[in-house]
Amino acid sequence: MPLPESTRRQGVIAVVRTRDVSQLSPLLEALCEAGLATIELTMTTPGVLNELAALIRRFDEACIGVGTLHAADDAERALDAGARFLVTPSAAPAVAEIARPRGGALLAGALTPTEIVRAWNDGASCVKVFPAQTVGPNYVRHIHGPYPDIPLVPSGGVGLEDIVPWITAGADAVSIGGPLIGGATEGDLTGLSARVRRALDLVVAARSS
Numbered sequence: 001m002p003l004p005e006s007t008r009r010q011g012v013i014a015v016v017r018t019r020d021v022s023q024l025s026p027l028l029e030a031l032c033e034a035g036l037a038t039i040e041l042t043m044t045t046p047g048v049l050n051e052l053a054a055l056i057r058r059f060d061e062a063c064i065g066v067g068t069l070h071a072a073d074d075a076e077r078a079l080d081a082g083a084r085f086l087v088t089p090s091a092a093p094a095v096a097e098i099a100r101p102r103g104g105a106l107l108a109g110a111l112t113p114t115e116i117v118r119a120w121n122d123g124a125s126c127v128k129v130f131p132a133q134t135v136g137p138n139y140v141r142h143i144h145g146p147y148p149d150i151p152l153v154p155s156g157g158v159g160l161e162d163i164v165p166w167i168t169a170g171a172d173a174v175s176i177g178g179p180l181i182g183g184a185t186e187g188d189l190t191g192l193s194a195r196v197r198r199a200l201d202l203v204v205a206a207r208s209s
Helices: 005-010 021-033 048-058 072-080 093-102 113-121 138-144 160-169 178-186 192-208
Strands: 012-016 038-042 063-067 085-088 105-110 126-129 152-154 174-176
Touching: 005 038, 012 021, 012 178, 012 192, 021 038, 021 048, 021 178, 021 192, 038 048, 038 085, 048 063, 048 072, 063 072, 063 105, 072 085, 072 093, 085 093, 093 105, 105 113, 113 126, 126 138, 138 152, 138 160, 152 174, 160 174, 160 192, 174 178, 178 192
Parallel strands: 012 038, 012 174, 038 063, 063 085, 085 105, 105 126, 126 152
Antiparallel strands: none
């Protein structure tokens, strides 16, 4: 299954990690109010799968997925709760086997050309280039030379100032955590809406250049 249309259209995936699951609801509310369509909740937030269904029901206008997945049973629980997409930090064929028959989009992590092709052949909807900071935007151009049909989403060390270079290089979207979320995980929502708007505007500018 391809990436959700809203994700491809906006081109930004917000990666949300919190110390406690109770911090997620106000943060998701702020992101949705700012107009962000796609939010990745990570397994590093303790208890996230227990609260996932309730969060998805409350923020049904958002495209919510689960990331930092390693195990097939966690992937199954995420899909059972209504996750729209799954994200892995590295190759995870077992997760791909869960996602494929159930129609869940999968962003599979990879870095080298061999890993990227393997993730794509295993059934990824797109490949998460991770950690993207180690290779830089031109890497997308180099990969798309021999593999133009593999959608790529950089993740890891991507800041707001990196959005235009990555999108211009051919990335389908960018995955951003700390530089976008800022202090919002601790309740400081100051500037979050402005950062979201800036990120979305930068994608539009990059695609129109």
